[in-house]
C-alpha cells in the first residue's frame with residue numbers, strides 16, 4: 001500500500017495540495033478525480049520518484065511511504081521523447097506490442113504502423129498509448145497516468161479501459177482522469193480532490209453508486 005499523511009505540495013511560494021492523507025491499495029487502480037485545476041496532476045507529480053523534497057520550482061512535504069523500486073509515467077503533456085516506440089520496446093517490439101495489446105489487437109496494429117516514428121511526433125492520443133505500451137512492457141510495479149484518454153477516439157478509450165482492467169492485480173496504477181465512464185470502468189479505489197483538498201476516498205461502489213454528499217452526487221451524475 002502507498003500511504004500519504006499530511007502530504008502537501010506546491011510550486012515556489014504557492015501551496016497547491018493541502019495536507020492530504022490517503023492510502024492507495026497495492027496492485028489496484030486508484031482513480032483521481034476532480035475539476036480542472038484542483039491539483040490532480042500535482043498529486044501525481046508528488047508521487048513521481050517518491051516525491052518528498054524541496055526543488056527549485058516544486059516541493060513536496062509530509063509523509064509518503066511509496067515502497068516501489070520502479071515506476072512508469074504517462075505525463076499529461078507531450079514528452080520530448082526522441083526515441084520511437086520500436087526503440088523503447090527493443091528488438092522484439094512487434095511481439096511485445098502484440099502481447100501487450102492481446103486484449104485489443106486493433107491497438108497493436110495501429111501502433112505497429114507508427115512504430116518507427118519518434119514518440120514525440122506521434123498524433124495526439126497515440127503518443128499516450130505508445131508510452132502506456134512502454135510502461136506495461138517495462139513491468140514497472142507502479143504506473144502513473146495523467147489523463148491518458150485525452151485525444152483518443154471512443155474506440156481507443158475502450159482499448160485503454162480494457163488494457164487497464166488487465167493490469168488489475170498485477171500493477172499499482174494511479175490514473176488521473178476527467179473521463180467518468182473510464183473511471184467507472186477501471187477504478188478499484190477513488191480519490192476526489194477539490195481545490196487541493198481531499199474531498200473523498202472511497203470504493204467505486206460507494207463513490208459512483210451511493211455517493212454521500214451533494215457535491216459528489218453532482219459530479220457522478
Ligand SMILES: Nc1ncnc2c1ncn2[C@@H]1O[C@H](COP(=O)(O)OP(=O)(O)OP(=O)(O)O)[C@@H](O)[C@H]1O
Nearest residue numbers: 011016034035036037038039040041042043076178
Ligand atoms: N508548474 C507549475 N507552476 C505553478 N503553478 C502550477 C504549475 N502546475 C500547476 N500549477 C497550478 O497548480 C494548480 C493545480 O494544477 P494541476 O495541474 O495539479 O490541476 P489538475 O487538477 O491536474 O488540472 P487539470 O485537470 O486542468 O489538468 C493550478 O492552479 C495550476 O495553475
